[in-house]
Amino acid sequence: MIGQSHSLPTSSLLAPRSVAFVGVSAKGGAGTKMLNSLLRSGFGGKIWPVNANAAEIAGVPCVPNLDVLPATPDCIVISIPAEGVLPVVEEAASIGIRAALIVSEGFADDGTAEGKARQERLVAIAKASGMAVAGPNCMGIASLGHGFATTMADIPEKLGAGGISLVSQSGGLLNAVAELSANRGIGMNYLISIGNQAVLDLADYIDFLADDPKTSVIACIMEGAKDGRRFRAAVDRASRIKPLVILKLGKSAAGQAATFAHTGTLAGKHEAYEALFCANGVASVMSLDELVETAALLATAPLPKGDRVCLLTVSGGATSLISDLAERAGVNFGRIDDETSRRVGEALGVSRHFGNPLDTVGMPRLCRDGAIEGVVGALLDNAEIDVIGLVLGMRMEGAENHDKLVGRMADMARTAGKPLLVLSFISNSLTGHWRGYASAQGLPLVEDVELGLRAIRHLTDYATFRSSVPITESPPKIASTVGKTSTRGVLSEADSKEILGKAGLPVTREYLAATIAEAKMLAEKIGGPVALKVQSRDIPHKSDVGGVHLGATAEDAEIMSAKILKSARTACPDAAIDGILVQEMVDEGAEFIIGMTYDEQFGPLVVVGGGGVMVEVFKDASVGLAPLTRHQAMEMVARLKVAVQLDGFRGAPPLDRDALIDCLVAFSNFVAATDGQFEAIDLNPVFVRSRGKGVKIADALIITRGPWEEYNEQTESHYAFS
CATH class of the missing domain: 3.30.1490.20 (ATP-grasp fold, A domain)
Incomplete structure (x- = not known):
């Protein structure tokens, strides 16, 4: 946490009781805009504009300078040219101000040596004084839940308070999310623009929001983490308290350098982030719309007990469309057993077997008295269904039939014991008549079939994560056994296996x-x-x-x-x-690859996939961050296409899945314990033999961390083969 790891007074920044402004003027500008945003927010604390040439600004009396303030404010907002910022920060620190929000540009953001030096000096001042600093080069902070806003962001007046807090590296995208949420009537708590992250970074804000009682969902728009290890720790902790929804920008492969080993081509920076997100049930989204839909669903729906979904439709065409798109989204449909099907048919007055998605044979039947209650009641009693959704073509202005069905779903949702929701397959339909319905009635509404299905998948993924969060075991103390390698560069197979064998891994x-x-x-x-x-x-x-x-x-x-x-x-x-x-010779079993590639931000990334010489062609691999829990290792293996071989394929005997998972966990503990020593490791192939016979590492390659030149200089120590 910020308050623990940095001992910084974050609450003085994010929930201040008094604020001073430097850079406000009767002529307007950034500082005055931020002052006005605070006045509009309903802030009940003390406000002091600092201006020696004005008696008042925006109706608030001014003080000429900081040293004549009637009391010490919790936070100072600075919006003056960059060259004047540091003296103000130093003076603020000297009089005991605990937090600063710096709007000004001209620090590391300008790419100049002068700007970078200015930012380094700012960090030094903050560190010496224990000051929490947001920015520089940020748009500010707003909290509708706490009645506080000092921001240049265009917060729509119709945006209400709610449980979603957004932390964004992009001010423009923060504005867009605020507008999207306001149009839907989705409430928000914090909107935080983090700027350069000179002092406080994304991890700090996540830590704060994890403990904020008014935040139920943490949403982030990020380009990258300033400190990967701290970001990982923050996500690890926060995800065990509340859901996270993250839009990671820059996911393309451009600019990702390939490494020498096979596994270097399978795991890059994007894969590292995705591994972190997957391990913690984080909803990794692809667009602003998906971020808003997912965050809204997570904020309003209770967590299901499992991932088995049933969707009710009123159209055969909609049933087919949803089936196709659900497969793409990874939504898992539960089984409709004979008894459930009988009860559904009885409620609808139809004698037939019902599948999933469940076609209710049209609106007229579903709208009959007691019909939807009978259908949903049958599904609630089905132990193989965890989430129930009604799919409708919702209209912005509302429609009598839709209104009644949605209202009846809302009534049932209050006592259902399972998440009930409504999905509109018409985009942009949940404004107007339906705006704010979810928060008012407690019934989640999602729109657009593709976005809605992905949001449902994120909900069930997080529920699965929370139900299976394991106790993290400390990796075994094997670093002292292995020791530090004296040679740098590429090791031979024999040398590589000697190291792996000492670590207890099953080499040939x-x-x-x-x-x-x-x-x-x-x-x-x-x-x-x-x-x-x-x-x-x-x-x-x-x-x-x-x-x-x-x-x-x-x-x-x-x-x-x-x-x-x-x-x-x-x-x-x-x-x-x-x-x-x-x-x-090992001539039995299926070939897998287990490997590691080193990521500068997150450390060792562990890879498992289909092995052999075709590993780079098919790229069937899962990536995780070391060390892995056994549950994480099981999930990584289960995601592989080649995992079908483990259960016996086309009459072949089942293979030793448990031994593969054991090997993967042991390997992850090894690379975690030797963190920083190795650039990449390939165990390829790893033969997974018949159940009970274990696994064997038939080939291995270790690349230690060090320049190639150092390796080349040592070649003379190798004896010549005769």
């Missing part, structure tokens, strides 16, 4: 041969067919250069070792070769 039995004659001897020692692999840090992907032979016998191990050695030397004449790795 193998030996490194210094000569082709020794390769034959080691093959005899292992017994049975073996794999032969050229070992060199200069050849990370051995099969690409003919450096691998599988299924060699002891009799032909010497010949095949010479063959793959020749192929590798031909393809990579400058490679320093360590030897031939002689390895037990």
Whole structure:
């Protein structure tokens, strides 16, 4: 939390009892606009405009300077040219003002050395004085719930107070969300523009809002986190208290640098954020409309006990459309059993079996006395249905049939024990007549089929998260066992597996041969067919250069070792070769990949997916942040297309899913304990064998964190292969 991690008086900024303004003038401008916003907000505290040349501004008496204030304000709002800001902040700190909101531009936002230095000085002043600072370069803060607003944002007069708080890195998008919410009658609490985040950052505001009793949903519009580790901690904590809805800007792959290992191509910055969001039940949305619809639903609907949805329709065409779009949105439809179907038919006066979505055979039947109550009652008694929605073509001006049906749904929602909602498949229909209906009647309304279905999916995802939040286990203390690697750069498979084996991971039995004659001897020692692999840090992907032979016998191990050695030397004449790795063959099970790539903001990202040489082609992978709980590892595996193999595919025996999950958790604990030592790790393939037989890591590649030049300088220490 802000107050805990930074010991900053955030409440002085976000819920002040008195405010001073520097930069206000009778001529208008940013400062005067912010003063007027505070006056309009119904603020009941003390207000002091600071202006030596005016007796009053906007009807409020002025003071000539800060040192003659009749009392020390909680917060100072500064909107003067950048070069004058720091002296004002220093003076404010000297008289005990605990918080500052800086509108002024000209700090790190201008990209100049002067601006960056100015911001660094601001941070130093705030740190020395313990001052909470918002901005600079921000539009301000408003809280309709607390009756406080010092903002340049265009807050619509019709926007009412509610439980949604928005934190935004974009002032323009903050304005848009306020307008969208006002049009729908969706109430908001805080609207916070965070600007440069010089002192307080996104994580601080999330921490504050997690504990704010008037905030039921935290919404964010973000470009990126200033401190990934603190942002992760804030999201981890807040999501266990209330739902978060986040619109992450800049999701495209442009500008994301590819790393050397396979897993580097599967996990970039976007994947890191999505992994964080997925692990915490965060609703990751794609648009402002989806943000508003999702936040509104989460703010008004009770959490369901599961993710099984039933949607009632009044049109066969709507039923087909919803079925198609629900599959795309990932909505899980519950099963309509025979007894439920019988009761639904009885309520509608129809003898047939009903599916899901549930076509009620038209408005006339559903509008009959007791019909919708009978249908919904049957679904409420069905233990395989968790959420019930009614889909209508709502009209902005209302319609008699719709009004009555929605009213009857609202009556049932008060005692249902399961979330009931209404989804309008007409976009922009929930204004006018329906504006504010959800908050007034306690019945969630969502609009637009696609947006509404995604909002429903976000609701059920968060409910699933909250019902399965596990106790986070501390990773085992394996860092001291592994130790810090002395070599930097690409490690050979043999060196990589030595590290992994010491960490307790299930690597194959193998030996490194210094000569082709020794390769034959080691093959005899292992017994049975073996794999032969050229070992060199200069050849990370051995099969690409003919450096691998599988299924060699002891009799032909010497010949095949010479063959793959020749192929590798031909393809990579400058490679320093360590030897031939002689390895037990693993020829049973499905191939998976487990890996890690290092993210500068969040640390180790763990990847699991379909393995083998085609990993980069299909890119069937799930990403998580280390360390993983067992539940998170299970969810990551379940999201894979190749996971179907684990349960037995086309007559094949089921595979050891539990062992794969155990390996994934252990690997995540390993990379968490060695955080910062490795740039990337590939375990590919990891053979998942028949149930009860475990898994085996057949190949591995570790890239330690360090420049390539340092690695190249150490090649002379490798003995030549003879």
